Amino acid sequence: MELLDQLKDSLQKGESEQVARFTKQGLSEKIDVRTILDDGLIAGMSIVGAKFKDHEIFLPDVLLAAKAMYVGMDIIKPLMIKEGIPTLGKVVIGTVHGDLHDIGKNLVGIMLKGAGFEIIDLGRDVPAEKFIEAAVESDADVIGMSALLTTTMPVMKKVIGLAKEKGIYDKVKIVVGGAPLSNEYAEQIGAHAYCYDGVNAVDRVKEFVKA
Amino acid sequence: MIEIFEIPTSKVVPSVADVLLEQGIQDLKSANERIRKIAETSIANYKKYSQPAGIAREISCGDFDIIYRGEGNNEAETPLDLIYPVSSGLVLFAVTLGEDISKKITSCFEKDEFAVGSMLDSAASAGAELIADYVESLYRKKLDENRGYAGTMGLMRFSPGYCGWDISGQKRLFEYLQPDKIGLELTDSYLMKPLKSISGVFVIGPKHIFEFEDNFAFCGECNDHSCLERIKSLTENH
Numbered sequence: 001m002e003l004l005d006q007l008k009d010s011l012q013k014g015e016s017e018q019v020a021r022f023t024k025q026g027l028s029e030k031i032d033v034r035t036i037l038d039d040g041l042i043a044g045m046s047i048v049g050a051k052f053k054d055h056e057i058f059l060p061d062v063l064l065a066a067k068a069m070y071v072g073m074d075i076i077k078p079l080m081i082k083e084g085i086p087t088l089g090k091v092v093i094g095t096v097h098g099d100l101h102d103i104g105k106n107l108v109g110i111m112l113k114g115a116g117f118e119i120i121d122l123g124r125d126v127p128a129e130k131f132i133e134a135a136v137e138s139d140a141d142v143i144g145m146s147a148l149l150t151t152t153m154p155v156m157k158k159v160i161g162l163a164k165e166k167g168i169y170d171k172v173k174i175v176v177g178g179a180p181l182s183n184e185y186a187e188q189i190g191a192h193a194y195c196y197d198g199v200n201a202v203d204r205v206k207e208f209v210k211a
Numbered sequence: 212m213i214e215i216f217e218i219p220t221s222k223v224v225p226s227v228a229d230v231l232l233e234q235g236i237q238d239l240k241s242a243n244e245r246i247r248k249i250a251e252t253s254i255a256n257y258k259k260y261s262q263p264a265g266i267a268r269e270i271s272c273g274d275f276d277i278i279y280r281g282e283g284n285n286e287a288e289t290p291l292d293l294i295y296p297v298s299s300g301l302v303l304f305a306v307t308l309g310e311d312i313s314k315k316i317t318s319c320f321e322k323d324e325f326a327v328g329s330m331l332d333s334a335a336s337a338g339a340e341l342i343a344d345y346v347e348s349l350y351r352k353k354l355d356e357n358r359g360y361a362g363t364m365g366l367m368r369f370s371p372g373y374c375g376w377d378i379s380g381q382k383r384l385f386e387y388l389q390p391d392k393i394g395l396e397l398t399d400s401y402l403m404k405p406l407k408s409i410s411g412v413f414v415i416g417p418k419h420i421f422e423f424e425d426n427f428a429f430c431g432e433c434n435d436h437s438c439l440e441r442i443k444s445l446t447e448n449h
Contacts, residue, residue: 014245014326058236058241058246059329060234060245060246060249060330061243063326064325066325067323070323098402099400099402103316103332150378151379151401151402152402182432
């Protein structure tokens, strides 16, 4: 089996050690870093995402694959920086102010990173202003916000308002997610999209970045 | 009178099936060996890091009315509106798994142990429900043994944030119940800390008062309609 296929295959199986081995082997065989990333690691995660969407695999399988992906990324990251290889885009994520639930946000971050995005994770209990500051500072493409409490959902609307005031609303797309949210709520507050899970978030963010 | 419960962890351990269900895996057989092993690891971590505790306090209907009305944000009509005024007893409760398990979950994610962390989070969510079930079962036992109701009465629990009872209802519930005695606190956004905690009310009464349809205005937004299973279990359980 060709090396990149072996890399993709190991990643899908969540075999971190094999992913590390094949990544290093790829580099030693002078395979282009970009190729290892796009045709090996990201391609492997893309298959994982598709299988998860089709209910062929479950969340733990996705997370094991993501961990393997991270192992591969850690190996090629210094070379990516050296060669100036850009990521697919930058996404600022966080759980909004007043809320400490972060599992959903973490899962979205993991999937987005696995898809090739650079993630600026602000953590939990993030004030509205901080989302905007981080987006401006990092020249982000997307802001992703998570809330699991109905009482904290209004912070999302505040972030959108601040984005408009700052004049970045058209450039920086804003996606929201969390159990109490819905498409209707996202529309109501002016979010660009509601994402119902990590895989959906990857799809939506990719659409925005390509557009 | 406030009652504090010491809850042995061994009494509130989720099964592999419970944990996998929280992960969206309905059928145990569809989970491969690797996933099942991670679930078993999560249960081992659950046992190690859980510090289950519970607190409860009986409350009169009049006092509960004040707590339930809370900040005035409830839905216009809720199942509780129909049930508690005709109940025979009301008990406020709160349970928690403690802080250590939440810290362990965070630590797993920080170390890129995503599957383990996610599974432990699921185990903790399942476990919190089991603790609430355990305290509920203690009150069911009281109903049957001490009050001589022996199967004629039912008990059902409701929590702020669900079934039309606004989450701001936590505020007065906390003031009355004082769950800080078991290490629980409530933030300004009505978030309980530690996160893996449940609070609410046990409603006790004749079984027929708990029979309601899931056709309230907010039922359309509910993901699981678990009330139906609970009503069925209660009315079929003798």
